[in-house]
Amino acid sequence: MLNEKFLDELFKPQKIYNKDALKNLFHDLAHASIMRLNEASMNKLYDLMTMVFKYQILAAREPRDLILITLNHMDAMRSLVQTSQVQKQLDACYYLVMKMYGQMTDGELQRVRFSILNFFQDIRIRVSIFLRKGVQNNDGSFVIPSDLTISYGNEIPGTTRVYQADGTIVDLLNFPSGGSYSLAPESGSTELRGRRGTDLGVNIYDSGKPVQTDSDGCEDSFDVAGNTGYKDELNVLIAQLRQEQQAETSGEDPSSIIHFNLFPSFDRDSPGSELFDEPTSSSQHSAVLEAIMSEMSLPSESASGGSGGVQSDLIQLLDSIQ
Incomplete structure (x- = not known):
């Protein structure tokens, strides 16, 4: 996955993959080790990965969060494999990411975000951990939260400023924002081993509580309504x-x-x-x-x-x- 030739091909300017090509690539990556999955398990794993990634892109607070999400993915890989060869490959991948996306403007990153969301717009698969946390509806769509943290350097919604022609403020109007917002204490770091400042892109199962599984490979035996059945x-x-x-x-x-x-x-x-x-x-x-x-x-x-x-x-x- 971190092979130099593979990364060089991956970072060449190109159109976004179609769904069949992405699934075939995912299949090859999943079977690169001794692990083997049957078709049903492979489809469930692919659906889980795509829906979690779709949620991460949708829940991004600002376009630059796309870089922080990617770096969180790479940080997780770095913690799993400690060999020096893989660490060097991750460092090379980090520099490729920052070289291509780190210099983009917010508008360019927003276009990347829209392209990814357009790719996933027709994929609505219910994930039980999202249903339990209340971030997904029964039809597979995601809930737009009203309680969230605003990125560092921005302002909490609820104020309208009225300016004169010379740019001076003549009036301040307050309005109910319809949610509970807080301001991030610091900006997420894009350094090689910095603090990203966001939970998007980290392990969604790392909550300190074991996730129960049923015989069908689903994550738990709880139904959608939260009943214990x-x-x-x-x-x-x-x-x-x-x-x-x-x-x-x-x-x-x-x-x-x-x-x-x-x-x-x-x-x-x-x-x-x-x-x-x-x-x-x-x-x-x-x-x-x-x-x-x-x-x-x-x-x-x-x-x-x-x-x-x-x-x-x-x-x-x-x-x-x-």
């Missing part, structure tokens, strides 16, 4: 089991206990009867167990010609194989 159902089941244990130890009427049957009854054909069923008598259970045991029991000695019948059959079978 299966967790609540399991808590209800645990409460019922505890209630049943307390009732048995206290000598309460067993008929008032809710019984939970994990398996369908042998004499029930109605759908859903396997979920909640009436308590069955011990004689019914005994009959079922006896039927199962009779199917699993070995033939008697009389039917097999004594204890040596089975052994002789096994010996004959081994002789025939040889």
Whole structure:
């Protein structure tokens, strides 16, 4: 990924990649190591990467944040790989980034930002970590925040100045800005190992809390509305089991206990009867167990010609194989 020839081709002035070319490039990068992904996992990983990057570009406070986001990506790579060769390659990539984009005006960087957003405008995939944090809507679009930090050197919205022809201020008008804004204490640094001043481009999972995954590879089992789903159902089941244990130890009427049957009854054909069923008598259970045991029991000695019948059959079978 940081190969000199690859970087030279990447930084040549060219049109933006189409979606197929970008996905093929991403596929090759993801499989450059010993890791192998099936098609479904590869599509999920690609969708996650594209949506997170789209959010970073959309949430940029000013055009120059595009450089800071890129440098945050590179800083993360630098922390992952400490070998001197890779560090030198990252330094070379840093100088290429600053040579091409560091000299651009705000207007030129804004055109770059618009080109990237136009590329991603039709991609709306829901990401569960964004849904949990409230930065994404159910339709896949992103929420425009009303509480944010204003870049260093700018002013907090809420004031209108009225000027005369000579440039002097004659009046100040205040208006409700519709949000809660704060001013950044310092400007983000574009030095090789400086403080970027923005969280855009850093690891979105690095929050100190483990991210749960379900069997489908999604990030968690929470639904869009924030309900805990299966967790609540399991808590209800645990409460019922505890209630049943307390009732048995206290000598309460067993008929008032809710019984939970994990398996369908042998004499029930109605759908859903396997979920909640009436308590069955011990004689019914005994009959079922006896039927199962009779199917699993070995033939008697009389039917097999004594204890040596089975052994002789096994010996004959081994002789025939040889």
